[in-house]
Amino acid sequence: MKTVDNYNFAGKKALIRVDFNVPLDNNFQITDDTRLKATIPTINKILKDGGSVILMSHLGRPKSGPTEEFSLKHLVEYLSETFKTQVKFADDCIGEQARQKAQSLKPGEILLLENLRFYKEEEKGDVEFSKKLAALGDVYVNDAFGTAHRAHASTAVIAQFFKDKVAGYVMQAELDNAKKVLDNAERPFTAIMGGAKISDKILIIERLLDKVDNLIIGGGMSYTFFKALGGNIGNSLLEADKVELAKELIEKAKQKGINLLLPQDSVVADGFKNEAQTKTTDNKNIPDGWMGLDIGEKARQDFIKVIENSKTILWNGPMGVFEMPNFAKGTIAVAEAVVKATEKGAFSLIGGGDSAAAVNNLGFGERVSYVSTGGGALLEYMEGKELPGVKALEV
Ligand code: AMP
Numbered sequence: 001m002k003t004v005d006n007y008n009f010a011g012k013k014a015l016i017r018v019d020f021n022v023p024l025d026n027n028f029q030i031t032d033d034t035r036l037k038a039t040i041p042t043i044n045k046i047l048k049d050g051g052s053v054i055l056m057s058h059l060g061r062p063k064s065g066p067t068e069e070f071s072l073k074h075l076v077e078y079l080s081e082t083f084k085t086q087v088k089f090a091d092d093c094i095g096e097q098a099r100q101k102a103q104s105l106k107p108g109e110i111l112l113l114e115n116l117r118f119y120k121e122e123e124k125g126d127v128e129f130s131k132k133l134a135a136l137g138d139v140y141v142n143d144a145f146g147t148a149h150r151a152h153a154s155t156a157v158i159a160q161f162f163k164d165k166v167a168g169y170v171m172q173a174e175l176d177n178a179k180k181v182l183d184n185a186e187r188p189f190t191a192i193m194g195g196a197k198i199s200d201k202i203l204i205i206e207r208l209l210d211k212v213d214n215l216i217i218g219g220g221m222s223y224t225f226f227k228a229l230g231g232n233i234g235n236s237l238l239e240a241d242k243v244e245l246a247k248e249l250i251e252k253a254k255q256k257g258i259n260l261l262l263p264q265d266s267v268v269a270d271g272f273k274n275e276a277q278t279k280t281t282d283n284k285n286i287p288d289g290w291m292g293l294d295i296g297e298k299a300r301q302d303f304i305k306v307i308e309n310s311k312t313i314l315w316n317g318p319m320g321v322f323e324m325p326n327f328a329k330g331t332i333a334v335a336e337a338v339v340k341a342t343e344k345g346a347f348s349l350i351g352g353g354d355s356a357a358a359v360n361n362l363g364f365g366e367r368v369s370y371v372s373t374g375g376g377a378l379l380e381y382m383e384g385k386e387l388p389g390v391k392a393l394e395v
Contacts, residue, residue, distance in 0.1 A: 001175075001393050002166040004042055004141065009051030013105055015137025016042065016168065017154045017389075019144040019373065020057035020075055028074040034360060035146070036078065038373050042143045042168035043083065043110070052105040054137050055079075056093060056154055057144070058117040066118045076112060087112055093119070094132040102136040116154050123150070125157045134161035143168025145175075146352075146374040148389030149381070159392035167393050170373060175390065177370045178381050181349050185312040187213055192307070192334060194219030195317025195354060198242045203383040204316070209252055214259045214306050218295050218319035218330060222283070225250065225262050231284030234268065235291040261306060265296030267320070267327060274324035294320030295330035303330075307337035308344070316351035316379065322358055331358050339367045351378045 018039045023031045030036070046053050060070040072089075079087040085108070090098040093113040101111050113136075116122040121129035130153040134140070140162040142148070147155045148171070159165045167175075181189075191212045193201055198221040208215060217225060220237035227233050228246035253260040266283050268290040269276035280296040281287070295303070307313060315338060319330030335358055342348045348368040350359050352375030365371050372378045381387055 001390075002164075003172045004045050004166055004168055007139065007164065007166050009046045009049035009139065011107065012051045012138045013054060013102060013136070014046045014051050014139050014141050015054045015056065015133070016046075016141040017144045017147075017158075018055050018057045018168075019146040019170075020055070020072060021059050021146070022075070024074055030075070030078055032360075033078065034365075035373055036075070036082070038170045039143050039168065040082065042141065042170065045169070046141070047083070047108055047110075050107045052107055053110045054102055054105065054113065055110065056113045056116055056133065058122065058147070058154075059115045060117075062115060062117050064120075066114070070115050070117070072112055072115050079110065079112060083110060085110060090114060094129065098136060116152075122153045125151050125153050127157060129153050130157040131161055134158050137162075139164040139166065141166050141168050142389055142393055143170045144389070145171045145372075146377055148374065148387040149377040149385070151388035156388035156392040159395075165393050171390075171393075173370070174372060174374055174378065175381075177349050177372070178378060180347065181312060181314050182211065182382060185211065186347065187312070188310050189312040190214040190216060190306055190310040190314075192216040192218070192303070192313065192315040192338075193317055194221070194315075194319045194331075196220040196237060198224055198239055198246065201316070201379070202242075202245065204379055205249060206252075207383055208314075209249070209256055209258055212258060214261060214310065215253060216261045216303050216306065218263050218299070218303070218334070219317050220321075221317075222262055222295075223292055226283045229284065232286060232288075233283070233292070234286035234288050236266075236268075236286055237291070259306070261302060263295040263299030263319075263330075264302060265298045266292035267294040267296055267329070269293050269327070272321075274326050276326075278326065292320075293324070294322075294327040300330055300333040303334055304337040307334065308341050310341050311346050313338055313341055313346055313348040314351060314382075315348070315355050316353070318354050318358055322354070331355075332362065335359050335362050335364055339364050342368050351375070351382075
């Protein structure tokens with residue numbers, strides 16, 4: 001796969017698929033610019049070479065056609081300040097205006113196209129739509145790892161219309177770091193899986209059973225495991241149709257000699273709210289009417305010990321309902337342990353979504369090895385699936 005480092009953009013118009021799907025508040029101010037910041041090096045490399053940049057992205061999930069809420073024009077000011085140049089904006093991603101603005105773009109200039117998802121053709125992977133987008137640039141760059149698992153027009157289909165197609169730095173780093181963990185992990189290798197549902201993570205858990213030394217399971221999904229072990233889990237989250245599967249996973253881990261760590265205890269609450277009454281109980285004996293919303297003190301200590309002695313760490317999913325401060329302790333303790341292990345020389349990869357948000361919110365983003373920007377894409381890659389956006393760059 002070619003990357004931006006193997007390509008000279010001088011005099012070229014680079015059409016870059018970026019992931020500018022950033023959260024905006026009611027006044028259309030950006031509340032988290034992680035994804036924007038991530039693409040700066042790729043854009044700068046192209047500009048420095050003497051190329052011009054055409055940015056295309058989706059924002060949110062517009063239902064039918066253009067809306068103010070999902071317009072990418074809200075990002076123009078931020079981008080102009082970041083790159084110290086007035087970023088141009090085309091209020092349609094295809095059509096005459098986009099074509100003219102792209103055509104008149106000079107080296108060093110940046111053009112942002114309007115939200116790709118204002119056209120249903122984007123998500124359908126429409127070939128004609130892809131062709132119209134492709135006509136805007138000379139070289140295709142994909143730096144949107146977060147959407148690489150989708151065979152959309154701008155993420156995959158479009159690539160066939162370019163002789164030159166390259167991966168941006170974000171794409172390259174995401175793939176390199178995922179490969180490092182999957183294929184070159186220094187031992188002990190510990191995977192930490194949390195979050196709400198086993199069903200979302202079953203494939204990756206199965207694959208990890210062939211790779212890890214320690215598998216830590218926390219969060220809502222752990223209660224289905226305790227049910228499988230014959231425990232009383234009260235009103236905790238349960239995926240009844242996954243109990244058998246949880247049994248199988250426990251058995252498989254045993255056969256493979258993997259250290260499967262389930263939380264010994266939980267902070268349980270008498271309601272799903274921050275102010276609910278709480279107590280700590282053994283995980284096999286959660287009383288009826290109570291639900292586990294965070295891992296308990298004993299579980300925290302167990303997990304910390306294993307994490308701090310690991311050389312490779314992959315973390316996906318919080319240990320509890322970390323959005324509520326009273327149930328965030330487990331997730332914070334794990335984040336701190338991951339930072340400590342990293343400081344001792346471990347390689348730590350935080351896999352997108354909520355665990356990435358937790359690490360960033362705690363200000364630990366710079367103190368772990370890599371925080372992935374792609375939730376679903378990273379999981380699918382780690383499950384061993386071929387990502388259409390990656391494949392399109394390879395052929
Ligand atoms: P996921 O997207 O699968 O990583 O799940 C993340 C969500 O799981 C977060 O919104 C958490 O609040 C939620 N979660 C974590 N632990 C629990 C729990 N014990 N009970 C209910 N929800 C949980």
